[in-house]
Amino acid sequence: MWNEPCKERLSKIPKLYETEEIPLKDKLIYLHFFVGGCDWYIAEYDGNDLFWGYAILNGDFVNAExxxxxxxxxxxxxVEGWLExxxxxxxxWRVRKAGTIDKIRI
Incomplete structure (x- = not known):
């Protein structure tokens, strides 16, 4: 992985379910991972291995979730054994509401 987020950066992300009452469009997105036509936007983290966020795979906005x-x-x-x-x-990347991110609004 390129530019793996440090522990300090990860510690700023709310824990899983902490933002459950916040509407999806108002959830803050703390990290953006990407490769090719795939994007992952991170809103929550369990502090170990599990994120919760929005995923767009292969530019498929219809099935993004x-x-x-x-x-x-x-x-x-x-990807192809070398692209990470x-x-x-x-x-x-500045932390911002999901509703302000073009790829999520689509």
Whole structure:
């Protein structure tokens, strides 16, 4: 994985179910992972291996959905044996509401 988020950055993400009462469009997105036409937007983290967020696979916006995402599985993904998942750098990704992210609004 390129630019794997540090423990300090991960510690800023709310724990699983902490934002359960917040409408989806208002949930804060703390991390953005991507490779090719795939994007994962992270809103919650269990502190171990499980994220909760929004996933778009292969640019398929019709079937994109909110759900659980394994951090270890993201780290293990390699496209064609060499291209790895990237996490947008902290100074490039600002935490923002899901409803303000174009790919989630689609």
């Amino acid at each position: 909110w759900g659980y995402i394994s951090f270890s599985e993201l780290k293990a993904i390699k 998942i990237d996490c947008e750098l902290e100074d490039l």
